[in-house]
Amino acid sequence: MDVQMWTYIIVGITFLIYIAIAVWAKAGSTKEFYVAGGGVPPVLNGMATAADWMSAASFISMAGLISFMGYDGSVYLMGWTGGYVLLALLLAPYLRKFGKFTVPDFVGDRYYSNAARTVAIISAIFVSFTYVAGQMRGVGVVFSRFLEVDINTGIFIGMAIVFFYAVLGGMKGITYTQVAQFCVLIFAYMVPAIFLSMMIAGTPIPQLGFGGAGADGVHLLDKLDGLHRELGFSAYTDGSKPMIDVFAITFALMVGTAGLPHVIVRFFTVPKVRDARISAGWALIFISLLYTTAPAIATFARINLIDTVSNTSYSKLAEDPKTQWFQKWEKTGLLAWMDKNNDGAIQYLGKNANGGDPFEGKPTFTGQTGQSGEMLLSNAPTDNQNELYIDRDIMVLANPEIGKLPNWVIALVAAGGLAAALSTAAGLLLVISTSVAHDLIKKQLNPNISEKSELLFARIAVAIAIVIAGYFGINPPGFVAQVVAFAFGLAAASFFPIIILGIFSKRMNKEGAIAGMLSGLIFTAAYIVYFKFMHPELNNPEHWLMGISPEGIGTIGLVVNLVVSMVVSRVTPEPPQEIQDLVDSLRYPKGAGEASSH
């Protein structure tokens, strides 16, 4: 059976499963809709959290990113896992004890202020939309690449599926669908990785494989460092970012993770405080499966790529069935080769050996083929000697073909990518709808609204959010990549510090919290806007504050927030007694009721 057929079958089956779960888990109350009735067992909640957290970017792009960044890619590995320690130790159990539905709920009640609640609502909606647009795009990309349908058709199909189970089932439907999606995506990620590890390192465990030796007896990482030096890239295991920036980015990502509303809300869905603690642990185990495999895939793929293409003649690649993946992926525009010196061989060189971008912009093919049979490009060549263009996404997407794996594995990767994108999109859409229906309409505009109408509003809000997200997926704003730094930076500089202070400092009052949240937000946003939008030409270490890039500036934003809120709270009146009692009650588990709306 061919790949196309397999893909239709496997993707079709997974979609049927998601729909069946949605019908089974239809939400009947706002509580079921917002927090799945608060009755999700911790292991399942951990799986759902993992699927929610691991997006199309984690699944498709991260290994490729690390493959090109080497050691510097560690910022993502540590940054996107370490935040769960903060969640389990500093946030989850206390927020579960608090027992409401949302992060703005906590901010509004703890700081006895609707202004604080409003800032939290706006941040939550902004962060979630930033993210969800990228997910819908991911759905479209996977559809178009594997099912050869138009990218927009792919997005419509994705919207329809999410619409079905998010509108119908709310958090309950989403949670149980995510459990299924986690199983699909982790299986799809591990199978090619295990095959690749067997092929290159001779062990089925990728985590050990990339520290092992290849067929020639040389340790893979040593070999890779050697290849990198030879070809003018900085050593794979050393990296090139300044240490302070690596530190700041890792910290901003960790704290940002712990401050993201769609992650935090997960811990409202479990029955008990102790379940909240342990479900963060389960979530991290499930996430770690993928995150410890990614650097192994990165290493295997990098060695394989350099070994295959560097100084090899193009026509030889095209003859050998083992390397014909090169031509297949050339057709997708993820790979391109411009024979600048007309020697028929591929030169792949880094900055230290007169390399760099092979030509200006993304590849645009003329439709003609060159001397060696390559697809000719109309891009203007650059004046360095590198001839190869590689999109980093290819590292995961083309793996099954590079490893000569059976067709069903390729189909599985498509289903995995879709599961990753859909599960994250659904979680984010729910945060948006909760923010609108619960935080805005119920808590701010019309407190007397009946449960039935609130539920209706929540469903309408999800539907509208899906349409908007779909629109951004079809017409992606050019700044999607830039705003990801925003999402983490803002979460790090706004939510995280005031939630932590709300739990650990009884003295923290509304004046301090609002001043801190605003100063952290404004500082971080201003820095990112300045370097990413106003003066992108100045966006380099020479001009950065203390050598910290916009990706890492949330770390400084967090410090600003902490300092400002501490100082302001000390010179303004202490919070009322009932708030101090509330903080006391958060600090021990006993008496935690079920999550409630009032």
Add this chain to the structure above:
Amino acid sequence: MEKGKLQEYWKINLSYLVGLLTVWFVVSYGFGILLVDQLNTIHVGGFKLGFWFAQQGSIYTFVVLIFVYVALMNRLDKKFDVRED
């Protein structure tokens, strides 16, 4: 729950947090970033040690830290009788 006991419970919780977060900091920011060059002179199998902590070791440690915390707190909750039923 009476105030004094609550304060004692909270103080023990905070001391757990300080200990565990110190480990959290040391394996990631310490071994994986600040001391990475020094640790990279040590090889374990095919890994440079600093690189290994940055891409593998820190993540395994994170998982262990959470489960240690869960165990410590479950014991503490029982001892102070603040466990939910």
